[in-house]
Amino acid sequence: MSISTEAARPPEPPGPLTWVRRNLFNSLFNSLLTILMVFVIFYTVRGVIYWIVNVADWRPVVNFPFLYLVGQYPRDQLWRIGLSTSLIAILFGLSWGTWGGLIRTFAVSLGAFFAVVALLPVQSNELTIPVRGALLANVLLIFLGFRLGRLQAVKGSFTAIAWLLAIEVITLILLPGLSLRETLTLLIGSALVFIIVYIIYQAIRVGGINSTLRILILIAVILLAAEIALASFPNLANTPLLQKVATTSWGGLLVTFFLAAGGIVLSFPIGVVLALGRRSSLPVVKVFCTTFIEVVRGVPLVTILFMFSVILQLFMPPEARIDRLLRALMGMTFFSAAYTAENVRGGLQAVSQGQVEAAKSVGLNSVQIMSLIVLPQALRAVIPAIVGQFIALFKDTTLVIIVGINELLGIGKSIINSDPEFIQLQAEVFIFIAMVFWISSYILSYASRQLETTLGVGER
Amino acid sequence: MSEPIIICRDVNVWFDDFQALKGVDMEVKKGEVIVIFGPSGSGKSTFIRTINRLEEHQKGQIVIDGIELTHDVRNIATIRSEIGMVFQLFNLFPHLTVLQNVTLSPIWVRKLPRDEADKEAMQLLERVGIPEQANKYPGQLSGGQQQRVAIARALAMEPKIMLFDEPTSALDPEMIKEVLDVMVELAQSGMTMLVVTHEMGFARAVADRMFFFDEGLVVESGTPDDIFGNPKEERTKLFLSQILTH
Numbered sequence: 206m207s208i209s210t211e212a213a214r215p216p217e218p219p220g221p222l223t224w225v226r227r228n229l230f231n232s233l234f235n236s237l238l239t240i241l242m243v244f245v246i247f248y249t250v251r252g253v254i255y256w257i258v259n260v261a262d263w264r265p266v267v268n269f270p271f272l273y274l275v276g277q278y279p280r281d282q283l284w285r286i287g288l289s290t291s292l293i294a295i296l297f298g299l300s301w302g303t304w305g306g307l308i309r310t311f312a313v314s315l316g317a318f319f320a321v322v323a324l325l326p327v328q329s330n331e332l333t334i335p336v337r338g339a340l341l342a343n344v345l346l347i348f349l350g351f352r353l354g355r356l357q358a359v360k361g362s363f364t365a366i367a368w369l370l371a372i373e374v375i376t377l378i379l380l381p382g383l384s385l386r387e388t389l390t391l392l393i394g395s396a397l398v399f400i401i402v403y404i405i406y407q408a409i410r411v412g413g414i415n416s417t418l419r420i421l422i423l424i425a426v427i428l429l430a431a432e433i434a435l436a437s438f439p440n441l442a443n444t445p446l447l448q449k450v451a452t453t454s455w456g457g458l459l460v461t462f463f464l465a466a467g468g469i470v471l472s473f474p475i476g477v478v479l480a481l482g483r484r485s486s487l488p489v490v491k492v493f494c495t496t497f498i499e500v501v502r503g504v505p506l507v508t509i510l511f512m513f514s515v516i517l518q519l520f521m522p523p524e525a526r527i528d529r530l531l532r533a534l535m536g537m538t539f540f541s542a543a544y545t546a547e548n549v550r551g552g553l554q555a556v557s558q559g560q561v562e563a564a565k566s567v568g569l570n571s572v573q574i575m576s577l578i579v580l581p582q583a584l585r586a587v588i589p590a591i592v593g594q595f596i597a598l599f600k601d602t603t604l605v606i607i608v609g610i611n612e613l614l615g616i617g618k619s620i621i622n623s624d625p626e627f628i629q630l631q632a633e634v635f636i637f638i639a640m641v642f643w644i645s646s647y648i649l650s651y652a653s654r655q656l657e658t659t660l661g662v663g664e665r
Numbered sequence: 666m667s668e669p670i671i672i673c674r675d676v677n678v679w680f681d682d683f684q685a686l687k688g689v690d691m692e693v694k695k696g697e698v699i700v701i702f703g704p705s706g707s708g709k710s711t712f713i714r715t716i717n718r719l720e721e722h723q724k725g726q727i728v729i730d731g732i733e734l735t736h737d738v739r740n741i742a743t744i745r746s747e748i749g750m751v752f753q754l755f756n757l758f759p760h761l762t763v764l765q766n767v768t769l770s771p772i773w774v775r776k777l778p779r780d781e782a783d784k785e786a787m788q789l790l791e792r793v794g795i796p797e798q799a800n801k802y803p804g805q806l807s808g809g810q811q812q813r814v815a816i817a818r819a820l821a822m823e824p825k826i827m828l829f830d831e832p833t834s835a836l837d838p839e840m841i842k843e844v845l846d847v848m849v850e851l852a853q854s855g856m857t858m859l860v861v862t863h864e865m866g867f868a869r870a871v872a873d874r875m876f877f878f879d880e881g882l883v884v885e886s887g888t889p890d891d892i893f894g895n896p897k898e899e900r901t902k903l904f905l906s907q908i909l910t911h
Contacts (some may be wrong), residue, residue: 331769562719563756566823567770568746577773581760 276456302354476545501543552583592653677724703878749819790791
C-alpha cells in the first residue's frame with residue numbers, strides 16, 4: 206500500500222477570486238454588508254483626500270519648521286544642535302553596521318526623517334539650501350557609519366565606547382555655558398565612572414587589569430593634570446567655552462525626544478534595580494523599593510511633574526537648584542521606572558527555580574546568576590510589556606506642557622495662538638502632531654516585534 | 666584504602682515541621698559509584714541536593730574533599746565548583762546555545778579564555794555523542810540529547826564528584842539508554858558518582874554500593890549482589906519486588 210506523492214502534499218491555497226467568494230460573499234447578508242462597506246470606505250477615503258489637498262491650510266505646519274524641531278533655540282546657535290544630530294546620525298549608522306538587526310529600523314527611520322525634512326516641497330526662509338544640505342548630509346553620514354561598521358576592525362565594544370563618548374560630547378555641546386574648568390571636571394568625573402564600571406565588569410569576568418583599563422586611567426590622569434595646571438590661570442579656566450543657552454528656550458521635537466530618550470534610557474536600569482530590590486531578602490531594601498513603587502504608581506504623572514517642578518525647588522538651596530527640564534526628566538524617569546519595575550518583577554517570577562539551582566550547581570555566584578541566567582530570561586519574557594510602557598512614556602511627554610515646557614504639542618498650541626488666522630486651523634496642527642506621534646510609536650513597536658523574533662529563537 | 670571524598674554524619678534536614686532526613690550517615694571513597702533508591706518522598710533527592718547545598722542541613726556534618734559544608738560562602742563556592750549536578754528536568758539554560766551552556770562555567774568560574782573553553786566544550790560534546798548540536802538551542806533537542814548536554818555542562822567544571830538526581834525519570838524509554846550509556850562510560854572512567862535512580866540494570870552493572878532510603882533514613886546498604894541477591898530488611902524486599910516485577 207504505497208501513498209502517492211500527490212496525496213502527501215497539502216492542498217493548493219485558494220485563488221483570490223475563491224477567497225473573495227468564500228469570505229465576502231458567502232451569504233446574502235454578508236454580500237449586502239460588503240457592498241455597503243465598499244461605499245463607506247470609498248466616500249471616507251475620498252473625503253479625507255479632498256480635505257487634505259483642497260480644504261486644509263497647512264501654513265501653520267510648514268511655515269515654522271525650526272519651531273517644531275527645536276523651539277526657541279537661538280537661531281545663531283543652531284550649529285550646536287546640528288553637530289549633535291550629525292554625531293547621533295553617524296553613530297546610528299555605525300551601530301547598524303556593527304549590530305544590524307534591530308538598529309536598522311532606527312537608523313533607516315532616522316535617515317527617512319532627515320530626508321523628508323530636507324526635501325519638504327515648500328518655500329521657507331528657514332529651510333535654506335545650506336540647512337537642507339546639512340540635513341541630507343546626515344543621511345549620507347548614516348550610510349557612511351554603516352559602511353564603517355561593516356569593517357572587520359570595528360567591534361561592538363568600539364561602537365559602545367563611541368556612543369558613551371558621543372553622549373559626553375553632546376552634553377558638552379548642548380549644556381549651557383560651561384567654563385573650561387567645569388568642562389574638565391565633568392570629563393574627569395565621567396572617566397572615573399567608566400573606570401569604576403570597567404573594574405566591576407572585570408571583577409565579574411576574569412579579574413586583573415588589562416590594556417583598556419590602563420588607557421582609561423591614563424586619560425583620567427592627564428585630564429587631572431590639566432585641571433591642576435589650569436588652577437594657575439584663573440582667567441582662562443573660568444572663561445565659558447560656549448555661549449549659555451537656557452533650557453527655557455528649548456522646545457519642539459528636541460524636548461520631546463530628549464525627555465523620551467532620557468526617560469527610557471534612565472528608567473530601564475532603575476526599574477530593573479527596583480524590581481530586584483523588591484524581591485530582595487534584605488528587609489530595608491525590600492521595604493524601600495516596595496514603598497517607592499507603590500507610592501509612585503498610586504499617583505498621577507501630572508502630580509509627580511508638579512512635585513518635581515515646584516515642590517522640589519522649595520526644599521533645595523538656591524545654588525543647588527536643578528534645571529527645570531532636568532526636573533521634568535527626573536519626574537518622568539521615576540514614574541516610568543516604577544511601572545518598569547513591576548513589569549520586570551513579572552518576568553523574574555516566570556524564571557523557574559530549577560534555572561537558579563542549575564546555575565548554582567555550575568558554580569556561578571549570585572551576581573552572575575542574576576546577570577547571566579535570570580535577568581536575560583526575565584527581560585525577554587516581558588519585552589512587549591516594557592515596550593508598551595516606553596511608548597506610553599513617549600506619549601506622556603506631552604504632559605510637561607503643564608509645567609511650562611514647550612514640547613512638540615506645546616509648540617503647536619503656541620503657533621495656533623500666535624496668529625488669529627491660525628485659530629481656525631487647529632485641526633491641521635493637531636493632525637500633524639498626532640501623525641508624528643503615531644509614526645514614532647509605530648517604529649518603536651515594530652522594533653520591539655523584531656527584537657522578540659531575534660531573541661525568541663531559544664524558546665522554540 | 667583511599668581517603669573518603671564525601672563524609673556525611675547524622676545529616677538532618679527539616680522543611681518547616683516536616684523532617685525530610687533523619688540522621689543519614691554515608692562515606693564515599695574516591696572513584697566509587699553509589700546508587701541511591703527508594704520510594705518517592707523518602708529523602709533521596711533531598712540528600713544529594715544537601716551535598717551540593719541546594720538544601721541546607723540544620724544538624725549533622727558534611728565534609729567534601731576535606732572541606733566542611735558550613736554557612737561560609739567561600740566554602741560553599743569551592744564545594745560547588747568540585748561537584749557537578751544533573752537534574753531530572755535537565756534545567757539547561759534555554760536562552761543560551763548548547764555550546765554556551767557548556768562553556769558558561771569554564772568562562773565565568775574557571776576564567777578560561779573563550780577559544781580554549783570552546784575547544785574543551787566540543788571535546789565534551791563529542792564524549793556525550795552530540796557535537797553536531799553545538800549551535801542549537803536546548804529547546805530544539807530531544808530529551809535524551811538535552812540530558813546529555815546537561816552531563817557535558819556538569820563535566821565542563823572538571824568536577825571531582827558527579828551527582829545525578831533521577832536523570833532518566835523524565836525521558837521516553839528509547840532515550841533512557843543513550844543517557845545511561847554516557848553514565849556507564851563516565852563510571853568506568855573512574856568518576857565518583859552518586860546516582861538517584863530506579864534503573865536497576867544500571868545499578869547492577871556499575872554500582873559499587875547501593876543505599877535504600879525510606880522515610881528519611883538509610884534502611885539498608887550494600888553491594889548490588891547483597892541488595893539484589895540477599896536483602897535483609899523487609900521494606901527493601903517489598904520495594905525491590907515492586908519495581909522488579911515490571
